[in-house]
Amino acid sequence: MHGLQASPSPARVAAKLPYRVPMSMPSPSEPSYEARLEAVLESVSDAFYALDSDWRFVVFNRAAEEYFGVAREAILGRDLWEVFPQGLGTPFEASCRAAMRDGTPASFETSSRLRPDRVVELRIVPMRGGGVALTLTDITERKTADARQRLLANELNHRVKNSLATVQAIAAQSLRSPDVSPEARERFMARLIALARANDVLVAETWTGASLASVAAEMANPHGDDERFTIAGPEIHLAPQTATAMALGLHELATNAAKYGALSTPDGRVSLTWTLEGAAEARRLKLIWRETGGPPVGSPGQAGFGSRLIERGLASELQANVRLVYAPGGVVFSLTAPLSESVTEG
Incomplete structure (x- = not known):
């Protein structure tokens, strides 16, 4: 096209790219290196273009042609800011200049200024010897799907x-019947509220499950500030049903602590910690709830619903070995469960 400067060959551009490309000579029967590079750039679905140190387009692949609706012959050799003046004074310009000047890469999502109905992810990286390479991915459908999932x-x-x-x-x-004690009514209502709180944690993770830390924090929240609880452990992810069972079990422990145990006195404390032990198939989660500083504790004469929920419910859901001990110094609950699809690391 008249007035456009010739663009460098793909091999010369490749020498500047921020990653290493093998430069061995192909055999006569193999495609040339330039042909192979061009084939790669043409095959990718993301729009890719490169600019030299004078902001001139030196590479503009097929996906870029389709996205911007312009042939490369009309672009190669031209100045970016002449072709795209809408980018001046925007974060896009600042990121491009930082990559060109300081060698600082950038990646961000933004609405397309050329196509306002589209959302794109831009990745800007410096090239060795000067210039920058840009990759543009249209993520409109992904963002729309994410929004729909959040709505659902x-x-x-x-x-x-x-x-x-x-x-x-x-x-x-x-x-409200006189046959039902106020305490039984209160406990039932509290369990419903605990179930609702577990639901809130799951919603925050779009029902993919919840971290053990977030379940523990939500359980501790109604019972005072961080000074009453020590909650610590590695990142553990629980499946939705397992997270609900854990939330209800911890709620029962906290409720008992608030009424009869460590949380019933100003100086009482609760430590909830967990660790991972073993390796490979023997990898296990070990969780300990320990109360200190409360009144002396004795074993209840008969196990109530709360105790059964703690011991049997968690044991069944997590395939765990559980133990609830009413020690004189405070209740100690321990749980050891294998890692599984319901309990995962990280």
């Missing part, structure tokens, strides 16, 4: 909360 998760959360509120209202009416 929020709708699910809304419906679950409505269901729990309905159950709570029915229970409140049904449990």
Whole structure:
């Protein structure tokens, strides 16, 4: 095209790219290196273009032609800011100049200024010897799918909360009988609230599960500030059903501690810690709840629903060995469970 400067060969551009490309000579029967490089650039679905140190286009692949709606013959050799003046004074310009001047790479998501209905991810990296290479990925469909998933998760959360509120209202009416003690009514309502809190944690992770730390923090929240609890351990991810069982089990422990144990006195403390032990198939989660500083504790004469929920519910859901000890110095609960699809590391 008239007035456009000739562009460097793909091999000369490759020598500047921020990654190493093998430069061995092909045999006569093999495609030339330039042909192979051009084939790679033409095959990728992301728009790719490169600029020399004078901001001139030196590479513009097929995907870039399709995205921007312009042939490379009309672009190669031209100045970026002449072709794309909309980019001046934007974060895009600042990132390009930082990459060109300081060798600082950048990656960010932004609305396309040429196509405002599209969202793109831009990656800008410096090339050895000067210039920058840019990759543009259209992520509009992915962002739309993410938004739809969040909408569905929020709708699910809304419906679950409505269901729990309905159950709570029915229970409140049904449990007003004089045959039902106020304590039993209070415990039942508290368990419904604990179930709702577990639901909130799952919604925050779009129902993919929840971290053990977030479940523990949500459980501790109604019972005072961080000074009352020590919560620590490596990153553990729980499947949704397992997270719910863990939340209900920890709620029972915290409720008992608030009424009869360490959290019933100003100086009482709870330590909830977990570790990972073993390797490969023998890798296991070991969790310990330990109360200190509370009143002397004795074993209850008969195991109630809360104790059964702690011991049997968690043991069944996590395939765990559990132990609940009413030691004089404070309740100690321990759980050892194998890692599985429901309990994963990281």
